Amino acid sequence: MSRETIVLDHLGGHEAAARLIGGRLEDVLIDGAAPRVGTIYRAIADRPVKGQGGMFLRTPDGPAFLRQVRGLAPGQALLVQVTGQAEPGKALPVTQKLLFKSRYAIVTPGAPGLNISRAIRDDDRRDVLMQIARSEMDGGDLGLILRSSCAEGDDDAIAEDIRAMVDLAAAVVADAAGDAEVLTQGDGPHQMAWREWTAPADVITEAGGFEAEGVLDQIALLGVAHVPLSGGASMYVEPTRALIAVDVNTGGDTSPAAGHKANIAAARELPRQLRLRGLGGQITLDLAPMAKKDRRQFEDALRAAFRQDTGETALVGWTPLGHYELQRKRDRAPLEVPQ
Structure with missing residues (x-):
């Protein structure tokens, strides 16, 4: 087992x-009911947003917002992909950089080249994977990234995965003209599990x-803000409209090192809590009291914890009040615990 x-x-x-x-x-x-991350639309440019360098787009699922637009005119059709969950009342975040992602391969239209995950270090295995990639890709405008799962993957399954993604990418890219339409749906949880948990x-x-x-019992625990930590410490993870507030407490430990130990425990547990609760955006940590000389060790623990997490998180740094701030991509909807 x-x-x-x-x-x-x-x-x-x-x-x-x-x-x-x-x-x-x-x-x-x-x-959930919201459009899935990875969904690809043929969208219609609607109106630019002056001062932000972006444009609102029209899609079958409501308005979307595209940043950094150049040469895009209202009424023009374009292909975009959903990159995250929209906040309530806001437009869907989308990008023109399409990714066709599967268990072993990621095909990248408009970004040619053959690449292999740096996590695969065995030179012989990399050589075999490069041969597979070259045999399945015919150049052109499609690029390929072979994922870390290829290290232990079956060669025939990898080749089949590449072909499936290439065929899908070619079909979608060729369907760029017309009115607003959903061209492909993002992967659901079962497909995502097969794709990502390898x-x-x-x-x-x-x-x-x-x-x-x-x-179900463990999901029920996520319905409360309180999170117990080692050594009797705890933290409270509380979403607000503006940000995610995380408060770290030492509990009954009154030793001089209590704050430092509580903060290290919180750093190690934080990625899991954010991932399970589906929380993203701006995150502010109100840490337990600790000496400034211990900040480096806390930062190292936090960095190591997020290195193992699949979510895209930026460790921003310290505020003048001694809080620590992070910015995390909203790549899933907040968890709604059944009552």
């Missing part, structure tokens, strides 16, 4: 997937898997 378990089930009538390591919930994906695992697909594996 593998230490890692993937459970494919439904929650609240929506498709859902959970990843557990040693029985502990590490990630959960739940489908380590050896036991996969459970039977209905009721969330309850049988204790996923």
